[in-house]
Amino acid sequence: MSKNNIQIWNTYAEAFPMKCSRLIITAENYRWAFNAVNSFTGFATSVIACGCEAGIEKKLKKVDTPDGRPGYSILIFSMSEKELAKQVLNRTGQCVMTSPSSAIFSGNKGEKKIKLGNSLRYFGDGYQISKKFGDKRFWRIPVMDGEFVCEDFAFQMSGIGGGNFLILGESQKSVIEACEVAVKSMKELDNIILPFPGGVVRSGSKVGSKYKNLIASTNFEYCPNLKDIVSSKLKPNIKSVLEIVIDGISSLDISIAMKVGIKSILKKKVKGVIAISAGNYGGKLGPHLFHLREILK
Amino acid sequence: MSLLELKTKIDISYDLDLKNLNEINFSKLNKKKISDISLEYNFKKIKLSEVFNIQILTEKKNNKKIIIIGSNKFFRNIGFKWKENSLCIKGDAGSYLGHRMEGGLVEVKGSAENFVACKMTGGKIIIDETVGDYTGSADFGEKIGMNGGVVVIKKNAGNYLGNFMRRGVIIVGGHVKDNCCNNFIAGTIVINGNIGKNLATNMKRGTIITNCKKAIPHKKFINCGDQKIDFYNIFNKHFRNDLGVQSKCKNFVKYIGNTDVNGYGEILLRKSNQK
Secondary structure, rough: OOOOOOOEEOOOEEEEEEEEEEEEEOOOOOHHHHHHHHHHHOOOOOOOOOOOEEEEEEEHHHHOOOOOEEEEEEEEEOOOOOHHHHHHHHHHHHHHOOOOOOOEEEEEEEEEEEEHHHHHHHHHHHOOOEEEOOOOEEEEEEEEEEEEEEEOOOEEEEEEEEEEEEEEEEEEEHHHHHHHHHHHHHHHOOOOOOOOOOOOOOEEEEEHHHHHHHOOOEEEOOOHOOOOOOOOOOOOOOOOOEEEEEEEHHHHHHHHHHHHHHHHHHHOOOOOOEEOOOOOOOOOOOOOEEEEEHOOO | EEEEEEEEEOOOOOOOOOOOHHHHHHOOHHHHHHOOOOOOOEEEEEEHHOEEEEEEOOOOOOOEEEEEEOOOOOEEEOOOOOOOOEEEEOEOOOOOOOOOOOOEEEOOOOOEEOOOOOOOOEEEEEEEEEOOOOOOOOOOOOOOOOOEEEEEEEEEOOOOOOOOOOOOEEEEEOOOOOOOOOOOOOOEEEEEOOEEOOOOOOOOOOEEEEEOHHHHHOOEEEEEEEEEEOOHHHHHHHHOOOOOOOOOOOOOEEEEEHHHHOOOOOEEEEEEOOO
């Protein structure tokens, strides 16, 4: 299958179930809301070593935030309930509470609660104030610029991590350009995040390593520098490969994001892009399979 | 929504206790069952059908709305332990409106007497006119008053508003008489008009939002200066339909007290439209 001289390989992306939560972070203006969000979602590219994957879902208008201030919606994913709760609490305490004028609220409802203000309130050392309206409780914690307002709990929901596609091209420059086109279009979508820097990852990994203690190592099948010495999937004209990883709330969200991203590359006809592929582990890693050719139908 | 209309058919000139009206919450609208609900009129037990003409206007599976027409100040305990459903009073209500109310909505198109929302734990009460004394307060001999829910009084309130109040929100569109927020444990009270004497005696925690500077007991509350209360944005958004014209103000002078009881209650004096 080929479109606009770009081959779509007959393969699939393999994704796995995760626990996730949506949070809304607001501040006095978008600049400070972004500073808080940027800090919260920093060092959150992969669960391999970060504990979680997090990113900005969308920019929110004032009317869409609980306190009527500018804000962002973020999604955070982790492999277990315990780790998700730990990451949400630690990152809120260290990255959001510390950011001037910030406030944090839950962005979804669910059965399972994740402590936010319920734990952070103790920072108020007895001067914290609780307010409950309807079914929501808020904490007002005194800080040096006024008050840090946060909701009592965030909520856990199910998510999917590891949706992906690979862009293969004849030069690093052309592949980066194609990635930028795809990321720009995918960032318009709700319910997904692209957790890696700029939405793109160059160090795609495979499960395991020849070193005992390493749970992941370089995906040598897609490394151009190794194609003559290992069993490579790359043809001689492919000199560079980049991957876009997608975490989403449902498999539909991920397949839509993959479709939008790939189609934007095909539409733009970026010079030097040779093929689109996807990363999988033979169906061993997770139950969610996204077949490229089916998605693009 | 199922719609039930209860219209008085006799002149009520003695206390009518409607405590058992909340039985409507737990069953389907059945005219016979409703007729048999036991009420107390002038200390005698009577059936509901002896006081009201009962008319079921529509019947559907979801929530119920009960309309009471022709009520007056003798209608006590309206909304006692009320849950989920909507109750609309086209007239005045007597004492103990929304007593121990747990949920739902009670709307009063006229005024209400004393002890509105006494021991209330949830739901919302909206009163178009005035209320008497002890709104949101504890009952006689008890030490915890309103413990949740929202009360909106569009005009004036009497003495002892929020006495021993522990949780919830009371919004008063007009003026409030003396001894407001005495022994206030926690919760939020917004007063748009003037306040009488002895505001916030023995206040421990909680929030009072007001424009009335002269009512603040300056000797017992510490002036913490001008403050921008970001939290008010959430409050404002949640109650924007109930708060009145000054809802956009978020700059306040904050007072902390009452120092007599080492309290950490706050009085937020709006910076605009001070009286």
